[in-house]
Amino acid sequence: MDYKNIQELIKTVSDSQLTSFEIETEGIRIKMEKKEQQLIVERIPAPTALATSVINESVNRESLAINQRSEEKIQSNIENEASIIPEENLFVVKSPIVGTMYSSPSDESQNFVKVGSLVKKGDTLCILEAMKLMNEIESEVDGEIVEVLVLNEDMVEYGQPLFKIRKK
Incomplete structure (x- = not known):
């Protein structure tokens, strides 16, 4: 890993909402942390x-x-x-990985879901990119999207809530 890559990595982590980052490659270990506000x-x-x-x-x-x-x-x-819905009948979809959230397959395409969309178990809700791998996040329940908690191209952390679905 050369100096330019390290600088780019520092800038990317600084610009993201990540509070901690660690990588080890080619015998070099880099650990970055920033205080949460x-x-x-x-x-x-x-x-x-x-x-x-x-x-x-x-x-x-x-x-x-x-x-x-x-x-x-x-x-x-x-x-x-x-317009906040009571939590009793809601299913919260959480991020299974750290990555970048994409709400559609491409810039020209429509979003997979939006508030009010009806989804079935197995329907794609979004894509999470992690280390250049695209991971489709699928609905685990049948229901209606009542809240989208992250914006397109937002960095998400493990366990961060992404969607709220009213179960049907």
Whole structure:
């Protein structure tokens, strides 16, 4: 592994949402870790007034961009709060691997599923790319997609929730 590849690897991990990364190749072992940022979401008694607080020791250019993306996701979740479904009849599809999530087979194609899509056991929900291998993630239950929890080309971690399906 040459210096350029190591720099590219550092940049890729820095730009991703990964908090820890380790690789060993050609007798070289590289381990990278970055601190997770704390996000605190507070509910104020008035149902429409929700506040988010981002607590961080120092804000640099990278963490500012991450904070903005996180706040956008939180704001999106807050706006959709009125449509939150009770958890009792929901099946949560979690990522079986670390990788990049793709919601369609190609840029020109339609997404495999979207909110409101009816799926059957075995239907493809998305593709997770890990080390240049494309892994189709299939539904384990029959039902309706009620929430898509990750965006196209997002990095996902092992066990991270991807979809919520209302079982039928």
